[in-house]
Amino acid sequence: MSRSEPSFDDLRSYFRSHSKIREQRAHISKVHSVFWNADGRFLASGSFDKTVAVYSLERDRFQKHHTFRGHTASVDQLCWHRTNPDLLATASGDKTVRIWDVRQGKCASVINTKGENINITWSPDGKTIAVGNKEDLITFIDTRTNKIRVEEPFTFEVNEISWNNTNDLFFLTNGFGCMHVLSYPSLEHQVTLKAHPANCICIEFGPTGKYFATGSADAQVSLWDAHELACLRMISRLEWPVRTISFSHDEKLIASASEDLIIDVAYTETGERVTDIHVEASTFTIAWHPKQYLLAYACDEKDPERRRDAGNVKIYGFSE
Template sequence: PSVKRGVNRPLTEPASTDCAGERPGGEGPALRRTLWRSPRWLRELFRGHSKTREFPAHSAKVHSVAWSCDGRRLASGSFDKTASVFLLEKDRLVKENNYRGHGDSVDQLCWHPSNPDLFVTASGDKTIRIWDVRTTKCIATVNTKGENINICWSPDGQTIAVGNKDDVVTFIDAKTHRSKAEEQFKFEVNEISWNNDNNMFFLTNGNGCINILSYPELKPVQSINAHPSNCICIKFDPMGKYFATGSADALVSLWDVDELVCVRCFSRLDWPVRTLSFSHDGKMLASASEDHFIDIAEVETGDKLWEVQCESPTFTVAWHPKRPLLAFACDDKDGKYDSSREAGTVKLFGLPNDS
């Protein structure tokens, strides 16, 4: 089957202010329409909104951060075996609850694509857990065959895919909580994702390839030699035009969804690319690694829009689904920081400089 592009939703110009409530520059309406979401507009935005604030979240390193679909909550998963959920209140995160129950590290989590109350966690304890923030309880625990490291929720909300350290991907019915299918792969499986149309399933692998399967048939469609070394992560643009991959070669590659060809590379990082995130409008791509900065690029040109300084490697980033706010979490550097303060913090970039 062909790989179809998702429906493009046109961006709308705000009447007078941007998402963060500011107008970069003092241009008139006509020029403002021209500049809306242009590289100049975005750089001006970050000049006034470049503050990063950190929030205590866990007692150990944070492995994963993700926003709910409505942007009201941020969830984090940690080496301390817990998940935390924060409420976004104006320019700060307020911890709402801790979620306990896993017997090992929470390596990745994600939210339901359209229900802002449900999220799922993947753990090394060979289970996944589905949580409901309304009751603050685990509504399902699903046993799996191995130590889980990657998880994603299908765009239609019906299926959860989880990958483990033995390169097995299990597809779980989100309503019955039973396994629908299981695939053992002969290569190292890294990050996994559906395309926006829910009819293809993508895997990045240790050979530098992107493997594409039809869904729900799970038949091989194509294997793309994307990178000369380990292909680590993959993310789809919310607009359905592109997807991006990050690799151990320190490159980020941008791919056309329709043509399955690489349209450009981003090469400002020096270390293996661990994490990627597209902004809600598909115009910005954040990428991070062991470099002590997060690169924010304009998708259409590859140009650098901003550089978020970090004091240690960054292994998870997530753009807010409605605003130019970037959540991220860094490694804990033993001996460099006050461990009681630095361990397990979640950070938020894009806040007003005067906040």
């Protein structure tokens, strides 16, 4: 696609000829999380099988690069350093956070935490990792020392966490359909935003910093102005709780997925559907490439007894 700003019609036309899927199997059980690194050369996935897989992407070639082992429980979520393309962090039920160096092919640090970790995010300035556990305790790790800086307990169900792009606000989604916005680094409460009438499950900030979005058990995606903290529109085509959302590199597209057998790809400016990706099972993790219209995703096991789809990671958006 040309470097000029793509219109809705441009994007619809583009995906008519770029709907091919590449697939890799690197795990033996369900994939919980997929995430691209900063320069888009590597994709990582974390699995119930306790491993972390890293794949390389060169032109149209999508292949397994390395498997990291060391966690003793499920790897529930992972994230890359925002600017260093070789550093990857993982959150696990084994009560640790691990930082992996892809260039060296090994674990660079293990940080012990107090509970079974379920979500993780890396600050935009690269200095802090925040990890949340099943007891709704958020632990902030100083990545210059790999030591815990502060632990912050919450009295409500925390589903997902994120900094804004300017690193001065910290967001938490909760079980009452709200987003709690804290100042950072003071962690003082600023405002509670009512986003949905049901459980607010996931949150994602767009790469350019213009938008952020939340997904909810009400089967809707709410799109927000990141500067005004004002809701702009709702996207309401899925029928099941929205488990995962992702913005494209230019924020022109937002993808959302659930237990529906499609991944919805919407035009951010209007909420109109650009395309949908048909899948064979529930999809709980998706991630757009940081430079191209390539969407990575992983589905649940289509047939749990035969485990035919367990461990598969796919990328949509290659030319036919």
